[in-house]
Amino acid sequence: MEQRRISGKNHWYHETQSTARRAHALPLVPEAATVNDPFLLDLTLPDDLLTDIDSIVIPARKLYALLFPQRVAVNRLRTFSAYDRLSTALTAAQVFGVQRLCNHYAARLAPLPGPDSSRESNYRLAQITQYARQLAASPSVIDARARQQLEEVGLSLYDLVIINQIIGFIAFQARIVAMLQALLGHPVRFIPGMDMQQEADADRFSRAETMWQAGIDAVELRIASAPQMESLARWQPLPELRLLAPVLAHEHLILNELGAIADQVAQQRPDVQLAALAALYTARINGSEHCFAEQLRRRKDGAQRELVLREGGRELQRVFASNAQESALIQAVQLLTCAPDRFSPLSFSLLTEQDLSRRAVVSLLAECALCAWLNRLKIALGQTV
Structure with a gap:
Protein backbone atom coordinates (compact mmCIF):
# COMPACT_ATOMS: atom_id res chain seq x y z
CA MET A 1 0.00 0.00 0.00
CA GLU A 2 1.27 3.42 -0.89
CA GLN A 3 2.63 5.50 2.00
CA ARG A 4 0.70 8.68 2.49
CA ARG A 5 1.23 11.95 4.32
CA ILE A 6 0.43 14.94 2.16
CA SER A 7 -0.76 18.49 2.62
CA GLY A 8 -3.69 18.55 0.27
CA LYS A 9 -5.37 17.64 -2.96
CA ASN A 10 -5.15 19.38 -6.32
CA HIS A 11 -8.76 18.65 -7.25
CA TRP A 12 -12.05 18.24 -5.41
CA TYR A 13 -12.46 14.53 -5.98
CA HIS A 14 -11.12 13.06 -2.76
CA GLU A 15 -9.90 9.49 -2.36
CA THR A 16 -8.46 7.72 0.64
CA GLN A 17 -5.22 6.96 -1.21
CA SER A 18 -3.42 9.52 -3.34
CA THR A 19 0.00 10.28 -4.81
CA ALA A 20 2.42 12.08 -2.50
CA ARG A 21 3.71 15.46 -3.68
CA ARG A 22 6.65 17.58 -2.58
CA ALA A 23 4.97 20.88 -3.43
CA HIS A 24 1.89 22.11 -1.61
CA ALA A 25 -1.16 21.21 -3.68
CA LEU A 26 -3.81 23.81 -4.32
CA PRO A 27 -7.53 23.15 -4.55
CA LEU A 28 -9.27 23.58 -7.87
CA VAL A 29 -11.02 26.75 -6.68
CA LEU A 184 -32.44 31.85 -9.04
CA GLY A 185 -32.36 30.33 -12.53
CA HIS A 186 -28.82 28.97 -12.37
CA PRO A 187 -28.10 26.36 -15.04
CA VAL A 188 -27.58 22.79 -13.89
CA ARG A 189 -24.00 21.58 -13.80
CA PHE A 190 -23.51 17.94 -12.95
CA ILE A 191 -20.92 15.27 -13.67
CA PRO A 192 -22.10 12.86 -16.41
CA GLY A 193 -22.07 9.22 -15.49
CA MET A 194 -22.60 9.68 -11.75
CA ASP A 195 -25.23 7.35 -10.33
CA MET A 196 -28.49 8.62 -8.90
CA GLN A 197 -29.70 7.39 -5.53
CA GLN A 198 -32.21 4.57 -5.89
CA GLU A 199 -35.36 4.09 -3.84
CA ALA A 200 -34.94 1.81 -0.84
CA ASP A 201 -36.25 -1.72 -1.13
CA ALA A 202 -40.03 -2.00 -0.68
CA ASP A 203 -39.67 -4.90 1.78
CA ARG A 204 -38.54 -2.42 4.44
CA PHE A 205 -42.01 -0.85 4.46
CA SER A 206 -44.22 -3.93 4.69
CA ARG A 207 -44.98 -3.59 8.42
CA ALA A 208 -47.90 -1.47 9.57
CA GLU A 209 -46.46 -0.81 13.05
CA THR A 210 -42.85 0.14 13.73
CA MET A 211 -40.79 1.35 16.69
CA TRP A 212 -37.40 3.04 16.66
CA GLN A 213 -34.66 1.99 19.05
CA ALA A 214 -31.41 3.90 19.58
CA GLY A 215 -28.28 2.02 18.58
CA ILE A 216 -25.95 4.00 20.85
CA ASP A 217 -26.34 5.07 24.46
CA ALA A 218 -28.48 8.12 25.17
CA VAL A 219 -27.37 10.83 27.57
CA GLU A 220 -27.72 9.58 31.14
CA LEU A 221 -30.02 11.98 32.94
CA ARG A 222 -28.40 11.43 36.34
CA ILE A 223 -25.02 12.66 35.11
CA ALA A 224 -26.06 14.97 32.27
CA SER A 225 -24.80 18.55 32.41
CA ALA A 226 -27.18 21.48 32.89
CA PRO A 227 -26.79 22.58 29.22
CA GLN A 228 -27.56 19.04 28.04
CA MET A 229 -30.68 18.91 30.20
CA GLU A 230 -31.76 22.31 28.93
CA SER A 231 -31.27 21.21 25.33
CA LEU A 232 -33.29 18.03 25.93
CA ALA A 233 -36.11 19.92 27.62
CA ARG A 234 -36.26 22.39 24.74
CA TRP A 235 -36.08 20.08 21.74
CA GLN A 236 -37.41 16.66 22.75
CA PRO A 237 -41.02 17.91 22.59
CA LEU A 238 -40.49 18.68 18.89
CA PRO A 239 -42.03 15.68 17.03
CA GLU A 240 -39.09 15.42 14.61
CA LEU A 241 -36.58 15.14 17.49
CA ARG A 242 -38.61 13.27 20.10
CA LEU A 243 -36.60 10.05 19.77
CA LEU A 244 -33.34 11.46 18.46
CA ALA A 245 -32.79 14.19 21.05
CA PRO A 246 -31.56 11.91 23.91
CA VAL A 247 -28.82 10.58 21.62
CA LEU A 248 -27.95 13.86 19.92
CA ALA A 249 -27.72 15.65 23.28
CA HIS A 250 -24.20 14.25 23.70
CA GLU A 251 -23.32 17.21 21.46
CA HIS A 252 -25.97 19.58 22.78
CA LEU A 253 -24.73 22.70 20.98
CA ILE A 254 -25.23 20.96 17.64
CA LEU A 255 -28.63 19.67 18.75
CA ASN A 256 -29.67 23.24 19.61
CA GLU A 257 -29.06 24.47 16.06
CA LEU A 258 -30.65 21.42 14.44
CA GLY A 259 -33.66 21.97 16.67
CA ALA A 260 -33.87 25.62 15.64
CA ILE A 261 -33.80 24.61 11.96
CA ALA A 262 -36.45 21.91 12.41
CA ASP A 263 -38.67 24.30 14.36
CA GLN A 264 -38.47 26.97 11.64
CA VAL A 265 -39.19 24.47 8.86
CA ALA A 266 -42.25 23.26 10.79
CA GLN A 267 -43.52 26.83 11.30
CA GLN A 268 -43.26 27.64 7.59
CA ARG A 269 -45.28 24.68 6.26
CA PRO A 270 -47.75 26.12 3.73
CA ASP A 271 -49.95 23.04 3.77
CA VAL A 272 -49.70 20.28 6.38
CA GLN A 273 -50.79 17.52 3.99
CA LEU A 274 -48.38 18.54 1.22
CA ALA A 275 -45.54 18.88 3.74
CA ALA A 276 -46.35 15.42 5.09
CA LEU A 277 -46.27 14.01 1.54
CA ALA A 278 -42.85 15.59 0.92
CA ALA A 279 -41.54 14.10 4.17
CA LEU A 280 -43.24 10.76 3.53
CA TYR A 281 -41.81 10.25 0.06
CA THR A 282 -38.35 11.42 1.13
CA ALA A 283 -38.36 8.81 3.91
CA ARG A 284 -39.59 6.17 1.44
CA ILE A 285 -36.69 6.87 -0.93
CA ASN A 286 -34.09 6.98 1.84
CA GLY A 287 -35.35 3.84 3.57
CA SER A 288 -36.21 5.42 6.93
CA GLU A 289 -39.01 3.13 8.05
CA HIS A 290 -39.88 4.94 11.27
CA CYS A 291 -39.95 8.39 9.65
CA PHE A 292 -42.16 6.92 6.92
CA ALA A 293 -44.57 5.39 9.43
CA GLU A 294 -44.86 8.64 11.41
CA GLN A 295 -45.68 10.66 8.29
CA LEU A 296 -48.13 8.05 7.05
CA ARG A 297 -50.13 8.48 10.25
CA ARG A 298 -50.27 12.23 9.63
CA ARG A 299 -51.39 11.85 6.02
CA LYS A 300 -54.11 9.24 6.59
CA ASP A 301 -54.22 8.28 2.89
CA GLY A 302 -56.65 5.72 1.57
CA ALA A 303 -55.73 2.06 1.34
CA GLN A 304 -54.72 2.20 -2.33
CA ARG A 305 -52.50 5.23 -1.85
CA GLU A 306 -50.92 3.77 1.29
CA LEU A 307 -50.14 0.56 -0.57
CA VAL A 308 -48.54 2.35 -3.51
CA LEU A 309 -46.52 4.59 -1.17
CA ARG A 310 -45.17 1.49 0.52
CA GLU A 311 -44.35 -0.09 -2.86
CA GLY A 312 -42.86 3.07 -4.40
CA GLY A 313 -41.70 2.97 -8.01
CA ARG A 314 -43.46 4.25 -11.12
CA GLU A 315 -46.92 3.21 -10.01
CA LEU A 316 -46.83 5.99 -7.43
CA GLN A 317 -46.90 8.69 -10.13
CA ARG A 318 -49.93 7.12 -11.80
CA VAL A 319 -51.95 6.90 -8.59
CA PHE A 320 -51.20 10.50 -7.58
CA ALA A 321 -51.68 11.88 -11.12
CA SER A 322 -55.24 13.00 -10.35
CA ASN A 323 -53.91 15.71 -8.02
CA ALA A 324 -51.64 18.06 -10.00
CA GLN A 325 -49.98 19.59 -6.94
CA GLU A 326 -49.20 16.25 -5.33
CA SER A 327 -47.95 14.81 -8.63
CA ALA A 328 -45.62 17.77 -9.21
CA LEU A 329 -44.40 17.59 -5.60
CA ILE A 330 -43.60 13.89 -5.90
CA GLN A 331 -41.51 14.55 -9.02
CA ALA A 332 -39.65 17.41 -7.36
CA VAL A 333 -38.99 15.45 -4.15
CA GLN A 334 -37.74 12.46 -6.09
CA LEU A 335 -35.21 14.53 -8.06
CA LEU A 336 -34.07 16.65 -5.11
CA THR A 337 -33.64 13.53 -2.96
CA CYS A 338 -32.01 11.27 -5.54
CA ALA A 339 -29.94 13.76 -7.57
CA PRO A 340 -29.81 17.28 -6.10
CA ASP A 341 -27.13 18.26 -8.63
CA ARG A 342 -29.74 17.80 -11.40
CA PHE A 343 -32.44 19.90 -9.77
CA SER A 344 -33.00 22.64 -12.34
CA PRO A 345 -35.06 25.83 -12.78
CA LEU A 346 -37.53 23.68 -14.73
CA SER A 347 -37.89 21.37 -11.73
CA PHE A 348 -38.73 24.36 -9.55
CA SER A 349 -41.17 25.87 -12.06
CA LEU A 350 -43.14 22.61 -12.28
CA LEU A 351 -44.31 23.37 -8.75
CA THR A 352 -44.98 27.09 -9.18
CA GLU A 353 -47.15 26.23 -12.18
CA GLN A 354 -49.50 24.33 -9.84
CA ASP A 355 -50.79 27.43 -8.02
CA LEU A 356 -48.04 27.25 -5.42
CA SER A 357 -46.21 30.47 -4.55
CA ARG A 358 -42.42 30.61 -4.56
CA ARG A 359 -42.56 30.88 -0.78
CA ALA A 360 -44.69 27.72 -0.53
CA VAL A 361 -42.38 25.81 -2.88
CA VAL A 362 -39.29 26.84 -0.91
CA SER A 363 -40.96 25.69 2.32
CA LEU A 364 -41.96 22.30 0.88
CA LEU A 365 -38.51 21.67 -0.56
CA ALA A 366 -36.90 22.77 2.72
CA GLU A 367 -39.04 20.04 4.34
CA CYS A 368 -37.54 17.54 1.89
CA ALA A 369 -34.02 18.81 2.65
CA LEU A 370 -34.52 18.54 6.41
CA CYS A 371 -35.86 15.00 6.02
CA ALA A 372 -32.73 14.07 4.08
CA TRP A 373 -30.88 14.91 7.31
CA LEU A 374 -33.30 13.41 9.84
CA ASN A 375 -33.79 10.19 7.84
CA ARG A 376 -30.05 9.59 7.87
CA LEU A 377 -29.82 10.23 11.60
CA LYS A 378 -32.63 7.75 12.31
CA ILE A 379 -31.05 5.10 10.08
CA ALA A 380 -27.48 5.63 11.31
CA LEU A 381 -28.07 6.02 15.06
CA GLY A 382 -30.62 3.27 15.60
CA GLN A 383 -32.85 0.63 14.10
CA THR A 384 -36.52 0.00 13.53
CA VAL A 385 -37.95 -2.91 15.50
Whole structure:
Protein backbone atom coordinates (compact mmCIF):
# COMPACT_ATOMS: atom_id res chain seq x y z
CA MET A 1 0.00 0.00 0.00
CA GLU A 2 1.27 3.42 -0.89
CA GLN A 3 2.63 5.50 2.00
CA ARG A 4 0.70 8.68 2.49
CA ARG A 5 1.23 11.95 4.32
CA ILE A 6 0.43 14.94 2.16
CA SER A 7 -0.76 18.49 2.62
CA GLY A 8 -3.69 18.55 0.27
CA LYS A 9 -5.37 17.64 -2.96
CA ASN A 10 -5.15 19.38 -6.32
CA HIS A 11 -8.76 18.65 -7.25
CA TRP A 12 -12.05 18.24 -5.41
CA TYR A 13 -12.46 14.53 -5.98
CA HIS A 14 -11.12 13.06 -2.76
CA GLU A 15 -9.90 9.49 -2.36
CA THR A 16 -8.46 7.72 0.64
CA GLN A 17 -5.22 6.96 -1.21
CA SER A 18 -3.42 9.52 -3.34
CA THR A 19 0.00 10.28 -4.81
CA ALA A 20 2.42 12.08 -2.50
CA ARG A 21 3.71 15.46 -3.68
CA ARG A 22 6.65 17.58 -2.58
CA ALA A 23 4.97 20.88 -3.43
CA HIS A 24 1.89 22.11 -1.61
CA ALA A 25 -1.16 21.21 -3.68
CA LEU A 26 -3.81 23.81 -4.32
CA PRO A 27 -7.53 23.15 -4.55
CA LEU A 28 -9.27 23.58 -7.87
CA VAL A 29 -11.02 26.75 -6.68
CA PRO A 30 -8.96 28.07 -3.72
CA GLU A 31 -11.19 31.12 -3.18
CA ALA A 32 -14.10 28.77 -2.39
CA ALA A 33 -12.64 28.31 1.11
CA THR A 34 -13.14 31.98 2.04
CA VAL A 35 -16.77 32.62 1.16
CA ASN A 36 -18.68 35.14 3.25
CA ASP A 37 -21.55 32.73 3.81
CA PRO A 38 -20.32 29.18 4.48
CA PHE A 39 -23.82 27.71 4.30
CA LEU A 40 -25.36 29.28 1.19
CA LEU A 41 -21.85 29.69 -0.26
CA ASP A 42 -22.54 33.27 -1.35
CA LEU A 43 -25.84 32.64 -3.09
CA THR A 44 -27.94 35.81 -3.03
CA LEU A 45 -31.26 35.43 -1.26
CA PRO A 46 -34.36 36.78 -3.04
CA ASP A 47 -35.79 39.80 -1.17
CA ASP A 48 -39.32 38.40 -1.00
CA LEU A 49 -38.04 35.19 0.62
CA LEU A 50 -35.30 36.71 2.76
CA THR A 51 -37.09 36.39 6.11
CA ASP A 52 -38.19 32.77 5.66
CA ILE A 53 -34.86 31.54 4.32
CA ASP A 54 -32.82 33.54 6.80
CA SER A 55 -34.66 31.95 9.72
CA ILE A 56 -33.31 28.59 8.54
CA VAL A 57 -29.93 29.81 7.34
CA ILE A 58 -28.93 31.66 10.53
CA PRO A 59 -28.88 28.50 12.74
CA ALA A 60 -27.34 26.57 9.81
CA ARG A 61 -24.42 29.03 9.74
CA LYS A 62 -23.94 28.57 13.49
CA LEU A 63 -24.02 24.81 13.01
CA TYR A 64 -21.41 25.03 10.26
CA ALA A 65 -19.10 26.86 12.68
CA LEU A 66 -19.60 24.11 15.28
CA LEU A 67 -18.99 21.26 12.85
CA PHE A 68 -16.08 22.80 10.93
CA PRO A 69 -14.06 25.11 13.18
CA GLN A 70 -10.58 26.18 12.08
CA ARG A 71 -9.03 24.14 14.89
CA VAL A 72 -10.31 21.01 16.60
CA ALA A 73 -8.88 19.75 19.87
CA VAL A 74 -8.90 15.95 19.93
CA ASN A 75 -8.76 13.69 22.95
CA ARG A 76 -9.65 10.11 23.80
CA LEU A 77 -13.39 10.87 23.86
CA ARG A 78 -13.44 13.07 20.76
CA THR A 79 -11.01 11.75 18.17
CA PHE A 80 -12.63 13.27 15.06
CA SER A 81 -10.06 15.82 13.84
CA ALA A 82 -10.51 18.82 11.53
CA TYR A 83 -9.19 16.65 8.68
CA ASP A 84 -11.67 13.87 9.51
CA ARG A 85 -14.55 16.34 9.57
CA LEU A 86 -13.74 18.05 6.28
CA SER A 87 -12.85 14.85 4.43
CA THR A 88 -16.18 13.37 5.56
CA ALA A 89 -17.98 16.52 4.40
CA LEU A 90 -16.21 16.40 1.03
CA THR A 91 -17.02 12.72 0.55
CA ALA A 92 -20.71 13.42 1.16
CA ALA A 93 -20.65 16.52 -1.04
CA GLN A 94 -19.15 14.47 -3.89
CA VAL A 95 -21.99 11.97 -3.62
CA PHE A 96 -24.60 14.72 -3.87
CA GLY A 97 -22.65 16.33 -6.71
CA VAL A 98 -23.51 19.99 -6.05
CA GLN A 99 -20.35 21.61 -7.35
CA ARG A 100 -20.56 24.68 -5.14
CA LEU A 101 -20.28 22.41 -2.09
CA CYS A 102 -17.55 20.24 -3.59
CA ASN A 103 -15.42 23.30 -4.35
CA HIS A 104 -15.86 24.71 -0.87
CA TYR A 105 -15.06 21.61 1.15
CA ALA A 106 -12.17 20.68 -1.13
CA ALA A 107 -10.72 24.15 -0.64
CA ARG A 108 -11.11 23.86 3.14
CA LEU A 109 -9.56 20.39 3.18
CA ALA A 110 -6.64 21.05 0.84
CA PRO A 111 -4.24 22.85 3.21
CA LEU A 112 -4.72 20.42 6.11
CA PRO A 113 -2.10 17.77 6.83
CA GLY A 114 -3.47 14.29 6.39
CA PRO A 115 -3.11 11.54 8.99
CA ASP A 116 0.11 9.57 9.24
CA SER A 117 0.76 6.77 6.79
CA SER A 118 0.49 3.88 9.23
CA ARG A 119 -1.67 0.88 8.43
CA GLU A 120 -4.01 1.79 11.30
CA SER A 121 -4.52 5.36 10.09
CA ASN A 122 -5.10 4.25 6.52
CA TYR A 123 -7.65 1.67 7.63
CA ARG A 124 -9.41 4.16 9.91
CA LEU A 125 -9.70 6.73 7.12
CA ALA A 126 -10.86 4.09 4.66
CA GLN A 127 -13.66 3.01 7.02
CA ILE A 128 -14.73 6.61 7.65
CA THR A 129 -14.76 7.37 3.92
CA GLN A 130 -16.68 4.19 3.07
CA TYR A 131 -19.27 4.91 5.78
CA ALA A 132 -19.72 8.53 4.66
CA ARG A 133 -20.16 7.52 1.04
CA GLN A 134 -22.69 4.80 1.90
CA LEU A 135 -24.79 6.93 4.25
CA ALA A 136 -24.82 9.75 1.71
CA ALA A 137 -25.53 7.63 -1.38
CA SER A 138 -27.61 4.72 -0.06
CA PRO A 139 -28.73 5.38 3.53
CA SER A 140 -30.71 2.16 3.77
CA VAL A 141 -27.54 0.00 3.62
CA ILE A 142 -26.32 1.40 6.96
CA ASP A 143 -26.96 -0.91 9.91
CA ALA A 144 -25.57 -1.90 13.29
CA ARG A 145 -22.60 -3.59 11.63
CA ALA A 146 -21.63 -0.30 9.96
CA ARG A 147 -21.62 1.43 13.37
CA GLN A 148 -19.59 -1.42 14.81
CA GLN A 149 -16.97 -1.05 12.07
CA LEU A 150 -16.53 2.61 13.02
CA GLU A 151 -16.16 1.67 16.68
CA GLU A 152 -13.56 -0.95 15.74
CA VAL A 153 -11.32 1.72 14.21
CA GLY A 154 -11.51 3.86 17.33
CA LEU A 155 -14.51 6.17 16.91
CA SER A 156 -16.14 7.01 20.22
CA LEU A 157 -19.80 7.60 21.02
CA TYR A 158 -19.23 11.34 20.56
CA ASP A 159 -17.48 10.72 17.23
CA LEU A 160 -20.48 8.69 16.02
CA VAL A 161 -22.78 11.60 16.76
CA ILE A 162 -20.43 14.05 14.99
CA ILE A 163 -19.86 12.00 11.82
CA ASN A 164 -23.58 11.39 11.35
CA GLN A 165 -24.45 15.02 12.03
CA ILE A 166 -21.86 16.10 9.45
CA ILE A 167 -23.23 13.78 6.75
CA GLY A 168 -26.81 14.82 7.57
CA PHE A 169 -25.88 18.50 7.54
CA ILE A 170 -24.21 18.18 4.11
CA ALA A 171 -27.30 16.35 2.80
CA PHE A 172 -29.42 19.28 4.01
CA GLN A 173 -27.03 21.94 2.70
CA ALA A 174 -26.74 20.31 -0.73
CA ARG A 175 -30.51 20.30 -1.19
CA ILE A 176 -31.05 23.85 0.09
CA VAL A 177 -28.31 25.15 -2.21
CA ALA A 178 -29.62 23.12 -5.18
CA MET A 179 -33.16 24.40 -4.57
CA LEU A 180 -32.04 28.04 -4.33
CA GLN A 181 -29.85 27.72 -7.42
CA ALA A 182 -32.91 26.49 -9.30
CA LEU A 183 -35.05 29.30 -7.89
CA LEU A 184 -32.44 31.85 -9.04
CA GLY A 185 -32.36 30.33 -12.53
CA HIS A 186 -28.82 28.97 -12.37
CA PRO A 187 -28.10 26.36 -15.04
CA VAL A 188 -27.58 22.79 -13.89
CA ARG A 189 -24.00 21.58 -13.80
CA PHE A 190 -23.51 17.94 -12.95
CA ILE A 191 -20.92 15.27 -13.67
CA PRO A 192 -22.10 12.86 -16.41
CA GLY A 193 -22.07 9.22 -15.49
CA MET A 194 -22.60 9.68 -11.75
CA ASP A 195 -25.23 7.35 -10.33
CA MET A 196 -28.49 8.62 -8.90
CA GLN A 197 -29.70 7.39 -5.53
CA GLN A 198 -32.21 4.57 -5.89
CA GLU A 199 -35.36 4.09 -3.84
CA ALA A 200 -34.94 1.81 -0.84
CA ASP A 201 -36.25 -1.72 -1.13
CA ALA A 202 -40.03 -2.00 -0.68
CA ASP A 203 -39.67 -4.90 1.78
CA ARG A 204 -38.54 -2.42 4.44
CA PHE A 205 -42.01 -0.85 4.46
CA SER A 206 -44.22 -3.93 4.69
CA ARG A 207 -44.98 -3.59 8.42
CA ALA A 208 -47.90 -1.47 9.57
CA GLU A 209 -46.46 -0.81 13.05
CA THR A 210 -42.85 0.14 13.73
CA MET A 211 -40.79 1.35 16.69
CA TRP A 212 -37.40 3.04 16.66
CA GLN A 213 -34.66 1.99 19.05
CA ALA A 214 -31.41 3.90 19.58
CA GLY A 215 -28.28 2.02 18.58
CA ILE A 216 -25.95 4.00 20.85
CA ASP A 217 -26.34 5.07 24.46
CA ALA A 218 -28.48 8.12 25.17
CA VAL A 219 -27.37 10.83 27.57
CA GLU A 220 -27.72 9.58 31.14
CA LEU A 221 -30.02 11.98 32.94
CA ARG A 222 -28.40 11.43 36.34
CA ILE A 223 -25.02 12.66 35.11
CA ALA A 224 -26.06 14.97 32.27
CA SER A 225 -24.80 18.55 32.41
CA ALA A 226 -27.18 21.48 32.89
CA PRO A 227 -26.79 22.58 29.22
CA GLN A 228 -27.56 19.04 28.04
CA MET A 229 -30.68 18.91 30.20
CA GLU A 230 -31.76 22.31 28.93
CA SER A 231 -31.27 21.21 25.33
CA LEU A 232 -33.29 18.03 25.93
CA ALA A 233 -36.11 19.92 27.62
CA ARG A 234 -36.26 22.39 24.74
CA TRP A 235 -36.08 20.08 21.74
CA GLN A 236 -37.41 16.66 22.75
CA PRO A 237 -41.02 17.91 22.59
CA LEU A 238 -40.49 18.68 18.89
CA PRO A 239 -42.03 15.68 17.03
CA GLU A 240 -39.09 15.42 14.61
CA LEU A 241 -36.58 15.14 17.49
CA ARG A 242 -38.61 13.27 20.10
CA LEU A 243 -36.60 10.05 19.77
CA LEU A 244 -33.34 11.46 18.46
CA ALA A 245 -32.79 14.19 21.05
CA PRO A 246 -31.56 11.91 23.91
CA VAL A 247 -28.82 10.58 21.62
CA LEU A 248 -27.95 13.86 19.92
CA ALA A 249 -27.72 15.65 23.28
CA HIS A 250 -24.20 14.25 23.70
CA GLU A 251 -23.32 17.21 21.46
CA HIS A 252 -25.97 19.58 22.78
CA LEU A 253 -24.73 22.70 20.98
CA ILE A 254 -25.23 20.96 17.64
CA LEU A 255 -28.63 19.67 18.75
CA ASN A 256 -29.67 23.24 19.61
CA GLU A 257 -29.06 24.47 16.06
CA LEU A 258 -30.65 21.42 14.44
CA GLY A 259 -33.66 21.97 16.67
CA ALA A 260 -33.87 25.62 15.64
CA ILE A 261 -33.80 24.61 11.96
CA ALA A 262 -36.45 21.91 12.41
CA ASP A 263 -38.67 24.30 14.36
CA GLN A 264 -38.47 26.97 11.64
CA VAL A 265 -39.19 24.47 8.86
CA ALA A 266 -42.25 23.26 10.79
CA GLN A 267 -43.52 26.83 11.30
CA GLN A 268 -43.26 27.64 7.59
CA ARG A 269 -45.28 24.68 6.26
CA PRO A 270 -47.75 26.12 3.73
CA ASP A 271 -49.95 23.04 3.77
CA VAL A 272 -49.70 20.28 6.38
CA GLN A 273 -50.79 17.52 3.99
CA LEU A 274 -48.38 18.54 1.22
CA ALA A 275 -45.54 18.88 3.74
CA ALA A 276 -46.35 15.42 5.09
CA LEU A 277 -46.27 14.01 1.54
CA ALA A 278 -42.85 15.59 0.92
CA ALA A 279 -41.54 14.10 4.17
CA LEU A 280 -43.24 10.76 3.53
CA TYR A 281 -41.81 10.25 0.06
CA THR A 282 -38.35 11.42 1.13
CA ALA A 283 -38.36 8.81 3.91
CA ARG A 284 -39.59 6.17 1.44
CA ILE A 285 -36.69 6.87 -0.93
CA ASN A 286 -34.09 6.98 1.84
CA GLY A 287 -35.35 3.84 3.57
CA SER A 288 -36.21 5.42 6.93
CA GLU A 289 -39.01 3.13 8.05
CA HIS A 290 -39.88 4.94 11.27
CA CYS A 291 -39.95 8.39 9.65
CA PHE A 292 -42.16 6.92 6.92
CA ALA A 293 -44.57 5.39 9.43
CA GLU A 294 -44.86 8.64 11.41
CA GLN A 295 -45.68 10.66 8.29
CA LEU A 296 -48.13 8.05 7.05
CA ARG A 297 -50.13 8.48 10.25
CA ARG A 298 -50.27 12.23 9.63
CA ARG A 299 -51.39 11.85 6.02
CA LYS A 300 -54.11 9.24 6.59
CA ASP A 301 -54.22 8.28 2.89
CA GLY A 302 -56.65 5.72 1.57
CA ALA A 303 -55.73 2.06 1.34
CA GLN A 304 -54.72 2.20 -2.33
CA ARG A 305 -52.50 5.23 -1.85
CA GLU A 306 -50.92 3.77 1.29
CA LEU A 307 -50.14 0.56 -0.57
CA VAL A 308 -48.54 2.35 -3.51
CA LEU A 309 -46.52 4.59 -1.17
CA ARG A 310 -45.17 1.49 0.52
CA GLU A 311 -44.35 -0.09 -2.86
CA GLY A 312 -42.86 3.07 -4.40
CA GLY A 313 -41.70 2.97 -8.01
CA ARG A 314 -43.46 4.25 -11.12
CA GLU A 315 -46.92 3.21 -10.01
CA LEU A 316 -46.83 5.99 -7.43
CA GLN A 317 -46.90 8.69 -10.13
CA ARG A 318 -49.93 7.12 -11.80
CA VAL A 319 -51.95 6.90 -8.59
CA PHE A 320 -51.20 10.50 -7.58
CA ALA A 321 -51.68 11.88 -11.12
CA SER A 322 -55.24 13.00 -10.35
CA ASN A 323 -53.91 15.71 -8.02
CA ALA A 324 -51.64 18.06 -10.00
CA GLN A 325 -49.98 19.59 -6.94
CA GLU A 326 -49.20 16.25 -5.33
CA SER A 327 -47.95 14.81 -8.63
CA ALA A 328 -45.62 17.77 -9.21
CA LEU A 329 -44.40 17.59 -5.60
CA ILE A 330 -43.60 13.89 -5.90
CA GLN A 331 -41.51 14.55 -9.02
CA ALA A 332 -39.65 17.41 -7.36
CA VAL A 333 -38.99 15.45 -4.15
CA GLN A 334 -37.74 12.46 -6.09
CA LEU A 335 -35.21 14.53 -8.06
CA LEU A 336 -34.07 16.65 -5.11
CA THR A 337 -33.64 13.53 -2.96
CA CYS A 338 -32.01 11.27 -5.54
CA ALA A 339 -29.94 13.76 -7.57
CA PRO A 340 -29.81 17.28 -6.10
CA ASP A 341 -27.13 18.26 -8.63
CA ARG A 342 -29.74 17.80 -11.40
CA PHE A 343 -32.44 19.90 -9.77
CA SER A 344 -33.00 22.64 -12.34
CA PRO A 345 -35.06 25.83 -12.78
CA LEU A 346 -37.53 23.68 -14.73
CA SER A 347 -37.89 21.37 -11.73
CA PHE A 348 -38.73 24.36 -9.55
CA SER A 349 -41.17 25.87 -12.06
CA LEU A 350 -43.14 22.61 -12.28
CA LEU A 351 -44.31 23.37 -8.75
CA THR A 352 -44.98 27.09 -9.18
CA GLU A 353 -47.15 26.23 -12.18
CA GLN A 354 -49.50 24.33 -9.84
CA ASP A 355 -50.79 27.43 -8.02
CA LEU A 356 -48.04 27.25 -5.42
CA SER A 357 -46.21 30.47 -4.55
CA ARG A 358 -42.42 30.61 -4.56
CA ARG A 359 -42.56 30.88 -0.78
CA ALA A 360 -44.69 27.72 -0.53
CA VAL A 361 -42.38 25.81 -2.88
CA VAL A 362 -39.29 26.84 -0.91
CA SER A 363 -40.96 25.69 2.32
CA LEU A 364 -41.96 22.30 0.88
CA LEU A 365 -38.51 21.67 -0.56
CA ALA A 366 -36.90 22.77 2.72
CA GLU A 367 -39.04 20.04 4.34
CA CYS A 368 -37.54 17.54 1.89
CA ALA A 369 -34.02 18.81 2.65
CA LEU A 370 -34.52 18.54 6.41
CA CYS A 371 -35.86 15.00 6.02
CA ALA A 372 -32.73 14.07 4.08
CA TRP A 373 -30.88 14.91 7.31
CA LEU A 374 -33.30 13.41 9.84
CA ASN A 375 -33.79 10.19 7.84
CA ARG A 376 -30.05 9.59 7.87
CA LEU A 377 -29.82 10.23 11.60
CA LYS A 378 -32.63 7.75 12.31
CA ILE A 379 -31.05 5.10 10.08
CA ALA A 380 -27.48 5.63 11.31
CA LEU A 381 -28.07 6.02 15.06
CA GLY A 382 -30.62 3.27 15.60
CA GLN A 383 -32.85 0.63 14.10
CA THR A 384 -36.52 0.00 13.53
CA VAL A 385 -37.95 -2.91 15.50
